[in-house]
Amino acid sequence: MRRAIGVTISERVSAGMVEGNRLTGSLQAYPGEGCSSDELLSMPADGIAECIRDQVLAAAGEEPVAAVGVGFPGIIRGGVLEESPNLQQVKGTNMRRLLTEMLAERGLDAPVSIYNDADIMAAGLAATRGHLDRMVRVWTLGNGIGYGQYPWSEGAWEGGHMVVSLDPRERYCGCGGEGHMEGIMGHRAMRLRFLDMEPEEVFEAAGKGDARCAEFVARWHRALAAATASMIHLGGPGKFFLTGHNAIHVELPLLNRYLNDMVKMSPLQGYVFEIVPGGDEIAVIGAAVNAERSASA
């Protein structure tokens, strides 16, 4: 069975060797547990690439490597990081070329692929839950809203910026666009909307009957239902995973009720939501699985 290395870049760079949809050893990570996660934010693109190279080499050991897959937050096209809101300094970097060269200099010749971080989460969930034979989609509900799908296909796929409201006052999205899903559901956007309350407090107050918070929590669910309905109308029904730190606030009966009001055509029924833990390990597996598939295609 072919071995591939997966890498994910979140607050840290994590890498691992994957074989048969499973990690074969422990995750390599930089900075390590308990270290400041701000280090990557101030690191130039070359420094981040060197850091990825070192984690890949540590994960590789002496074993042959068929492919290397790397997940980055942002818009990636042809190995180029076209937009990365959390790591502005890497914008425009051809990370695939840079990493391929850096690894070759150290004797590791393997094709390198770069993916959006939500796409590798979708692939990781598909690989670890026996769904590699079907389409899997995932919403990551965190600071921003990510959309990922497996099998991987070329595109921008900025699903979190889907327009779900025509209200011109809906302009809390970090990208500056009006009416975006992330402007309603993103953690950062919720903090901007409720300047006096943390998002956790908003959900808690809604549960206790606070009218303003309850109205917002309903809108939060309707935004997720609306974006999912659009995806179903485009790509068909199927499995939608929900992950990220704000997925704990999702009330599935409410979400299903709203979605049911939005998707009426009978061939498009048969969608299923599932709330799942994500994490670096799933992302690393997904990056490796995607890279191995594209290397053997």
Ligand SMILES: [Zn+2]
């Ligand atoms: Zn936006």
